[in-house]
Amino acid sequence: MLKKLSVKNFKSWAELSVEFRPITVLFGANSSGKSSIIQFLLLLKQTKDSTNSQAVLEFGDSSTPVELGSYKDSIFRHEDARNLKWHLEWSLDKPLSFTDTTQKRRKAYNFREIGIKVELLSRGRKILTNELTYTTNMASFSLNRREGKPGYQLTSSNEELFRFVRSMGRPWDLPEPTKCFSLPDQAQTYFQNAQFLGLFENAYVNQMDSILHLGPLREDPKRQYPWSGSTPADVGRRGERTVEAILSATEFGLRRNLKYKSPTKSFQEMIAWWLQKLGLIYSFRVDEVGKESGLFRVYVKKGPQSVETLITDVGFGVSQILPMLTLLYYVPAGSTILIEQPEIHLHPHVQAGIADLVIATAINRKLQLIIESHSEHFLNRLLRRIAERETEFGNITQNDIALFFCENEGGQSNLSPLQVNLFGGVENWPKDFFGDQMGDIIAREKAASIWRMRNRNAQSS
Numbered sequence: 001m002l003k004k005l006s007v008k009n010f011k012s013w014a015e016l017s018v019e020f021r022p023i024t025v026l027f028g029a030n031s032s033g034k035s036s037i038i039q040f041l042l043l044l045k046q047t048k049d050s051t052n053s054q055a056v057l058e059f060g061d062s063s064t065p066v067e068l069g070s071y072k073d074s075i076f077r078h079e080d081a082r083n084l085k086w087h088l089e090w091s092l093d094k095p096l097s098f099t100d101t102t103q104k105r106r107k108a109y110n111f112r113e114i115g116i117k118v119e120l121l122s123r124g125r126k127i128l129t130n131e132l133t134y135t136t137n138m139a140s141f142s143l144n145r146r147e148g149k150p151g152y153q154l155t156s157s158n159e160e161l162f163r164f165v166r167s168m169g170r171p172w173d174l175p176e177p178t179k180c181f182s183l184p185d186q187a188q189t190y191f192q193n194a195q196f197l198g199l200f201e202n203a204y205v206n207q208m209d210s211i212l213h214l215g216p217l218r219e220d221p222k223r224q225y226p227w228s229g230s231t232p233a234d235v236g237r238r239g240e241r242t243v244e245a246i247l248s249a250t251e252f253g254l255r256r257n258l259k260y261k262s263p264t265k266s267f268q269e270m271i272a273w274w275l276q277k278l279g280l281i282y283s284f285r286v287d288e289v290g291k292e293s294g295l296f297r298v299y300v301k302k303g304p305q306s307v308e309t310l311i312t313d314v315g316f317g318v319s320q321i322l323p324m325l326t327l328l329y330y331v332p333a334g335s336t337i338l339i340e341q342p343e344i345h346l347h348p349h350v351q352a353g354i355a356d357l358v359i360a361t362a363i364n365r366k367l368q369l370i371i372e373s374h375s376e377h378f379l380n381r382l383l384r385r386i387a388e389r390e391t392e393f394g395n396i397t398q399n400d401i402a403l404f405f406c407e408n409e410g411g412q413s414n415l416s417p418l419q420v421n422l423f424g425g426v427e428n429w430p431k432d433f434f435g436d437q438m439g440d441i442i443a444r445e446k447a448a449s450i451w452r453m454r455n456r457n458a459q460s461s
Contacts (some may be wrong), residue, residue, distance in 0.1 A: 001091050001368045002041075002207070002336055003113065008085040009076040011036040012413040019417075021402040022362040024370045027379070027433070028406030033413025034372050037406075038338045041211060041370070042066045043074075044088070044181075048208040053178050056120060056127040065213055065237060071122045077411070080122045083130065089115035090207050093334060098196035102165045109162070109196075111136045116204055118180050129177050134200040141197060143174065143183055152176060154187055154194065165192045181205075210334065213237060214327055216341035221311045221319045224295045234331060239323025245330045246271065246286055247296060256329045259394055260364050267329065274325050275300075278353040280318050282306065320345045321354070328361040328369075336368040343375035355381035356393045363394035376434045379403070387424030398422060405430045 007016040012033045018024070026034040042065040043057065050058035059068040072080040095110045115135040121128050133142040139158035146153060151173025156162045170190045177184055181204050187194045215237045225243040232241040232248065249267035257264045258273075265273060272284040283301040288294075298311040300318060311318060324342050331337065343351040355378050361367050373379070382403075385396050403418040407430070419427040 001334070002370075003089040003091055004087075004115075005037075005040070005089075006087040007040060009082045010040055010084060010086075011074060011076065012408055012411060013037075014076050014412050016413070016415060018404065018415060019402060020368065020370065021400055022366075022368055023358055023382070023401045024368075025379070025382070025401070025403050026370075026372045026406060027374070027404065029408075032406040032408045033415075034404075034406040035340065036413070038213075038340060038370065038372060039066045039068065040086070041338060042213055043068060045208045045211050045213075047179060048181065048205060050179075056129060056178070056180050071120075071127055075122075084120045085118065087115055087117040087135070089113060089135070092203060096199050096203055098199060100162060100193050102193045107162075109138070111138070113137060114200060114203060116181060116200075120180065129180060132177050132180065132183065134197070134204075141200070143177060143187070145176070146173065149173075152184075154191065164194055166190065167192050207336075210332075211336045211338065212327065212331055213338045214239065214324055214340070214342075216344050218316075218320055218323060221298070223310055223312050224289060224297050226294055227296055228294055235323045235327045239319075242323045242326050243286060243296060243298060245326050249330055250286070254330075257364070258360055259392070270329055271322070271325055274357060275318065275321070277356075278321065278350050279347075280321065280350065281314065283308070316345050317347065317350060321350065324354075325357065328357065328365070328367060331367070333366050334368075336370065339369060339371045341372060341374065343373060343378055348377040351375045351377040352381040354378055355385065356391070358382075359385055359391070359396050360393040363396060363400070374434075383420065383424035383426065385424070386420060386422075398424070405433065 002020045004019045005016070007013055010016070013036060016037065018037060026037060028034045043059070046060055046064045046066065047055065047058040052058065058064065059070060059074065060066050068074045072078050075082050075084060091113045092111070095112050096114060097108060097110045100107045117131065117133040117135055118129065119131040121130050128145065130145050131142060133140050139156055139161050142155050142157065143152050144155065152175065154164055154174060156164060167190055172190065174186050174190060175184045182201060183197050187197055212234045214235065217238055219238045219240040227244055227247045229251070230244055230248065232244050235242040235245050246268065254267045255264040256267065256270045268285060275281050275284050281300045282303050285299050286296055287299065288296050299308050300311055300314055301308050302314060324339060327337065342354050358369055358371070362369050382401060385391050386398050386401065389395060389397065398420040401420065403420060405416045405418060407414055416430060421427055
């Protein structure tokens with residue numbers, strides 16, 4: 001699970017620091033910088049996924065989750081003389097353990113939380129890694145570019161605890177890393193006790209693999225879907241693989257429960273339960289058009305007395321929420337999911353219900369959800385559930401949720417955490433958090449007063 005992200009000089013963020021919780025929600029006006037936080041995490045993920053081993057950072061193209069252009073396009077104020085820096089920290093499901101075999105008494109090390117700290121700089125079209133450090137609570141292990149000299153040095157921040165020992169006959173400096181997270185292979189041959197660094201890199205790769213993304217826009221529903229037995233990793237950025245995921249989950253007999261130790265439901269039963277709970281439809285099923293045809297249709301009923309129809313013939317709300325609902329119950333427990341504006345095209349009642357879905361899956365499936373939203377209804381339901389504490393969707397407290405408000409002043413983004421108390425109250429509401437509601441109310445009453453006065457004057461004359 002991601003714990004904390006600190007970034008300097010990315011897009012509109014001169015400096016950013018955000019602490020993540022099981023549920024993290026980013027609010028703010030358009031172009032306030034909240035999307036850039038999600039984009040940065042996707043930048044790291046697509047760099048890990050890139051087949052270009054020479055790309056220190058993979059800024060992307062039309063086929064990747066984000067397309068950021070170049071270093072200059074992505075750097076704060078487009079000033080490529082600035083260095084891009086970040087520090088990402090996360091917790092591990094299982095402790096990372098290794099032993100230093102160069103010690104007379106072999107010493108074992110165990111870490112539950114680690115991090116990666118990187119500093120990049122631009123030299124024309126070439127991006128150089130100035131620093132690549134893996135951090136722990138006891139020591140940090142750094143690959144640093146030598147100032148004014150070619151090559152890199154490998155060091156420990158606490159040599160009393162751990163010291164790198166050179167291999168005999170290998171006094172050379174290390175080459176530059178290929179990707180921003182990947183130490184050169186020579187580190188493990190030039191030093192007798194550097195093999196453990198591969199464990200840190202593997203932990204980073206696993207964390208990136210656990211990050212999944214659902215964008216704000218959806219692919220239009222279809223009258224039928226082909227499926228040949230594939231098992232997608234997720235539902236796609238636009239939800240285009242949602243039906244594939246449902247069919248795969250059905251094929252493998254996946255079952256889910258609403259709360260810990262509550263009775264389980266089949267995957268399609270869970271989807272149908274939520275769609276009914278949200279007030280969108282009465283029933284839901286996916287069936288093959290004909291035996292072994294490989295073509296499937298999604299059928300829904302609006303009400304108990306309604307005629308069953310195809311998903312294409314009902315409102316867009318079902319198609320908007322279905323990919324998110326499927327994703328949250330389809331992915332492995334412990335995944336980190338980035339979701340942008342889940343409330344688009346949805347009635348306020350459904351927007352509020354999304355909060356219950358988020359709580360149920362974050363608490364009971366141990367998912368980490370990082371959500372960008374503009375929805376007041378979604379926020380109010382989250383705050384209500386904090387006040388209630390014990391709900392049918394799981395027990396929630398203010399410590400499980402982090403809420404942030406992004407704003408941009410003079411082209412620079414700022415992030416303010418909302419202070420939520422034990423009773424679900426926000427103690428530091430930002431000005432115009434959801435627009436100037438009070439200003440609208442006053443203006444409306446003033447306009448009504450003027451028209452009433454005009455009507456009275458017209459009647460008296």
